[in-house]
Amino acid sequence: MAEEFNFKSEVKKLYSLLLFLFTLFVVGGGGLIYYVNNPDVFDFESKTETIAVAPIEEDEDRIENGIHVRTGLIDAEGLMTVVNNCTNCHSAKIVTQNRMNTERWNATIKWMQETQNLWDLGGNQEIIVNYLVANYPPKAMGRRMELTDIKWYELED
Amino acid sequence: MVIGAELVFGSKMLEGYIPLALQDPDPFKLFNKHKDMVVLNDKPWNIEAQAHLLDDKITPNSCMFIRNNGLVPEGIDAKAWTLTIDGESVKNQKTYTLEELKSKFNHHTYQLTLECGGNGRAEFNPPAKGNQWTVGAVHCASWTGVRLRDVLEDAGIKSNAVYIGFHAVDKHLSMDPKKEPISRGCPMSKALQDETILAFKMNGKAIPLIHGYPLRLVAGGWPASVSGKWVNRISIRNKVHDGTKMTGTAYRVPCKPVAPGEKVKDEDMCIIESMPVKSLITYPKTGAIISKSKSLNIRGHAWAGELEVAKMEYSIDFGSTWNTCTIEKPANRLAWQHFSARVDFPKSGYYEVWARATDTNGLAQPMLLPGWNPKGYLNNACHRIAVKVK
Structure with a gap:
């Protein structure tokens, strides 16, 4: 019995030791991780400066409301061919701002190839131009448009 | 992350x-x-x-x-910055540090109107290619620097000089080191004007990086693309400068008027020099609702490229009648001028206040779009704001 009692108490001691070491590990390790991430935690004179990090999209090519979120381009046939060939040097914003017919989109591509180091698009050119003409065609504006999108407000003196 | x-x-x-x-x-x-x-x-x-x-x-x-054509330069060291004057028509090629420019030549401060050649492009029909500027690609800041003329004369100008062309440190979008995003310039007559300066201050402080720190060529009244940012070299040319965005269709309009949408050959395109007469109503913001018992005080600015604005008017009946605004003299040549007027409305309803400036040559802003051109430059049509009277 005495032997058994001894054995039980040894196990208990060992258990307590392990529990202590584990607690030390969790608290100490956690604290260390916190300190690495917040090196100013003991620096009571300076404020911790948080630098905003742009959240990284889970799917960088996701579409919302028919728009390719990353570029602002309309989701339609040929979208990714346009993204992959037309947004390396410049932003897609210069595409979405413009309105041209087939001839002028082709002329624009030719100009970029002649002066801006754009590569030969091969069979992709037709896909790209078809996409652009379908989604960004010219619209008639006449000699002067009416004022639109007026945000009315009460003018205070 | x-x-x-x-x-x-x-x-x-x-x-x-x-x-x-x-x-x-x-x-x-x-x-x-x-x-x-x-x-x-x-x-x-x-x-x-x-x-x-x-x-x-x-x-x-x-x-x-x-307005940028390329990528904004990084890691600029103003202490190590130099400006070189070279070209076929320089007598002695010279390089100045920024400190030398500042200590060797007299300083001058001018308010200078800089407007993008493509300001108003968004309204052209058929549409013109490029950034679709509406009305806001114009400003008039106060610039301090040394006269370009003083520096060019210090290096020496040969009698066959025709044009100057600037070079800068911004990078081409393709990252090709052999390509310059933009390298424009102006004829000697513009380069030698009192107000054409190599600026190192804007509104009394070092020029912000995005506006050309540490050295910017400023040539008021001409397309703002002449006012090169981050300039480190100016070439005195014996011919019209042929740098990037000087040739082809860039910053050029048809030498003779063309029908909307017409194709124009490169050789029939002429370089834009002085910008045309124009004005902007800056107060109130469009969309103001006022009560009929009150008059509306409007104000804004007007400018006319190389010229002055001689007359400023407004209309609340789409041009049937025009009323005179008060217009101030410019602070200096090539600065925009401030106008104001008190407007009374005859009855309640929807109005547009249109503003029209006339330059010293008698040319006024058109109410409709001016002559169509392939790249959509020089839209100086009247600005207007919407007003509702209760």
Whole structure:
């Protein structure tokens, strides 16, 4: 019995030791991780400066409301061919701002190839131009448009 | 990196340093711009003002449009900065440090109107290719620097000089080191004007990086693309400068008027020089609702390229009748002029207040779009705001 009692108490001691070491590990390790991430935690004179990090999209090519979120381009046939060939040097914003017919989109591509180091698009050119003409065609504006999108407000003196 | 994670040792980073991996920055913070500025393009950066943001007599940095053809240079060291004067028509090629320029030549300060040649492009029909500027690609800041003339004369100008062309340190979008994003210039007559300066200050402070720190050529009244940013070399040419954006269709309009949409050969396109007469109502912001018992005080600015504005008018009946505005003299040649008027409305309803400036040659702003041109330059049609009277 005495032997058994001894054995039980040894196990208990060992258990307590392990529990202590584990607690030390969790608290100490956690604290260390916190300190690495917040090196100013003991620096009571300076404020911790948080630098905003742009959240990284889970799917960088996701579409919302028919728009390719990353570029602002309309989701339609040929979208990714346009993204992959037309947004390396410049932003897609210069595409979405413009309105041209087939001839002028082709002329624009030719100009970029002649002066801006754009590569030969091969069979992709037709896909790209078809996409652009379908989604960004010219619209008639006449000699002067009416004022639109007026945000009315009460003018205070 | 995890969403919302704090940057390890972030607080130990240099102030103002933007980590490369995080360069999807907020342009409003990056360039200290007003929240109502409109981003047209983010690579390269092109940002415009709205009319009501330009109400100040001297435009603050926060409301100045940004126009770039290439990538903004990084890591500029003003102490190591030099300007070289070279070209076929320089007598002695010379290089000056920024300090030498500042100490050797007299300083001058001018308010200078800089308007993008393509300001108003968005209205052309058929549409013109490029950034679709509406009304906000214009500003009039106060620039301090040395006269380009003094520096060119110090190096010596040969009698066969025709043009100057600037070179700068911004990078081409393709990152091809052999390509310049833009290298424009002006004829000697413009280069030698009192007000054409090599500026190192804007509104009394070092020029912000995005506007050309540490040295910018400023040539008021001409397309703002003549006012090269980050300039480190100026060539005195014995011919019209043939740098990037000087040739082809860039900053050129048909030498003779053409029908909308007509094709124009490169050799029939002429370089834009002075900008045309134009004005902007900067107060109130469009969309004001007022009560009939009150008059409306409007104000704004008018400019006329190389010329002055001689007359300023407004109309509340779509041009049937015009009324005179008060117009001030410019602070100096090539500065925009401030106008104001008290407007009374005969009855309640929807109105548009249209503004029209006339230059010293008697040319006035058109109410309709002026002559169509392939690249959509020089739209100086009258500006208007909407007003409702209760």
